[in-house]
Amino acid sequence: MGPPGLPHYLIVGAVLFALGTYTVITRTNAVGILMGVELILNAANVNFVAFQRFNPMPLLTGQVFALFVIVLAAAEAAIALAIVLAIYMNMKSIDVSQAASLKD
Amino acid sequence: MAETSPKPARYVETLIGAVLLVITAGFIFFMIAKTVLPGLVPVAEQGAELAKPSDLIFYLMAGLAMVSAAGVAFSRNIIYSSLALLGTLLGAGGLYVFLNADYVAISQLLIYIGGVLVLILFAVMLTSKISDQKHSNPSVGIMPGLVLLAALLGVLGYVATRSPWLTAGALFDAPQTSATIGDLFLREYLLPFEVSSLVLLATLIGAVVIARKEIKE
Numbered sequence: 450m451g452p453p454g455l456p457h458y459l460i461v462g463a464v465l466f467a468l469g470t471y472t473v474i475t476r477t478n479a480v481g482i483l484m485g486v487e488l489i490l491n492a493a494n495v496n497f498v499a500f501q502r503f504n505p506m507p508l509l510t511g512q513v514f515a516l517f518v519i520v521l522a523a524a525e526a527a528i529a530l531a532i533v534l535a536i537y538m539n540m541k542s543i544d545v546s547q548a549a550s551l552k553d
Numbered sequence: 554m555a556e557t558s559p560k561p562a563r564y565v566e567t568l569i570g571a572v573l574l575v576i577t578a579g580f581i582f583f584m585i586a587k588t589v590l591p592g593l594v595p596v597a598e599q600g601a602e603l604a605k606p607s608d609l610i611f612y613l614m615a616g617l618a619m620v621s622a623a624g625v626a627f628s629r630n631i632i633y634s635s636l637a638l639l640g641t642l643l644g645a646g647g648l649y650v651f652l653n654a655d656y657v658a659i660s661q662l663l664i665y666i667g668g669v670l671v672l673i674l675f676a677v678m679l680t681s682k683i684s685d686q687k688h689s690n691p692s693v694g695i696m697p698g699l700v701l702l703a704a705l706l707g708v709l710g711y712v713a714t715r716s717p718w719l720t721a722g723a724l725f726d727a728p729q730t731s732a733t734i735g736d737l738f739l740r741e742y743l744l745p746f747e748v749s750s751l752v753l754l755a756t757l758i759g760a761v762v763i764a765r766k767e768i769k770e
Contacts, residue, residue, distance in 0.1 A: 453611045456714050458648065461615045463709030465641065467702050468622040475626075475698040480676050484625055484638050487669065491645045494657075502652040503720040509733050513742055515657050516734070519664050520749050524756040526669045530676045531764035537680045538766070546693075 458499035465492035479533045479543040483526065490522045585609070611651050618644025635673050642666050653724075656731045 465488050472485030494515045501511025536548050621640025628634045642665045649658035738746045 453608060453615075453651070455718050455720050457611070457615065458652070459713035460710055461618055461648065463706065463713055464619045465622050465645075466709065467705035468619075468626040470705060471698045471702040472626045474701065475694055477693055478631060480673060480680065481631055481634060483676075484634055484673065487638065487665075487673075488622055488625060488641060491641060491665075494661075495645055495648055498649055498652045498654045498657055502654070502724065503718070505719065509730065509737060512654050512657050512730070513734060513737050515654070516660055517745060517749060519657075519660050520753065523664050523668055524752055526672055527756050527760045528763070530672055531760040533676055533680060534764045543680045 455499060455503045458495060458502075462492045462496040462499070465489070465495065477544050477546050479536070479545050479548075480530075482545065483529050483533075486529075487522065487526070490518055494518050607651075610647075614644045614647035614651070616644075617641075618648065631677055635670070635677050638673065639666065639670055642670060654730065656734055 469485045469488030469492060472488060473482050476482050476485065497511045497515045497518070501509065501515075504511070533543050537543050540548060542548075618641050621637040621644060624637030625634050625641060628637060642661060646658045646661040646666075649655075649661060
């Protein structure tokens with residue numbers, strides 16, 4: 450314990466990344482997989498902002514990159530959920546192991 | 554007999570949960586009384602290198618993020634998973650505040666919690682058979698997943714703690730985060746900024762086209 454330094458934030462990022470990978474691997478629900486992807490993106494964001502904060506150079510580039518990641522994550526979530534809804538309307542299930550065909 | 558058997562198990566679970574909650578709350582109060590409150594008095598006189606309340610809030614935020622992430626990963630009901638995701642996003646937003654990234658923190662709050670999380674909740678409600686817990690959040694390959702989890706945690710934790718990071722001695726505080734970020738967006742990163750707006754437009758149209766019901770004539 451003590452005042453939080455760079456390794457503290459990196460450990461948070463590492464835990465989020467590992468749990469996100471576990472979620473992506475083990476879930477068969479498409480929405481659950483999407484949640485794992487969100488965890489991974491958040492881990493990357495925490496690392497970006499932490500490295501920016503402890504960078505010896507006075508730059509804000511890390512925060513800019515984190516904002517781009519947030520924007521792309523929102524776009525990715527919207528598209529992925531639209532696809533999930535389309536699959537659900539066609540197959541009545543969002544189990545990714547059953548959605549093996551692209552067209553009926 | 555078969556109908557009454559789930560009830561005692563549930564009772565025991567609730568009891569264990571209550572006991573754990575009491576123990577955890579007692580531990581937290583004990584830690585606050587033992588370590589934080591005595592630390593508050595010398596902080597005013599001596600300054601840094603002691604347990605400050607802001608440090609405690611940092612550990613609370615980091616703990617919230619990590620415990621909720623574990624909830625996302627291990628919960629059996631997908632509703633609980635998506636609600637645990639809220640804790641993770643909130644904790645990460647709190648960490649951004651600690652890192653002097655207020656603009657990123659607000660964006661996290663608005664876009665992730667206000668947008669992505671609501672979208673995910675909508676998808677959960679619309680698609681899964683929520684009441685059926687066995688079908689709600691099925692998982693496969695738990696053993697390889699656990700092995701990979703342990704390996705990733707070990708390697709990344711080792712790198713994070715043992716690497717000689719070249720960090721700044723005196724931390725740089727941007728006086729105006731939002732103004733500087735706006736300058737960066739409109740000067741150095743103008744092309745990615747415009748491209749991302751194009752991506753958002755394409756996403757908007759694409760999501761509508763994909764999710765609409767086909768009109769059969």
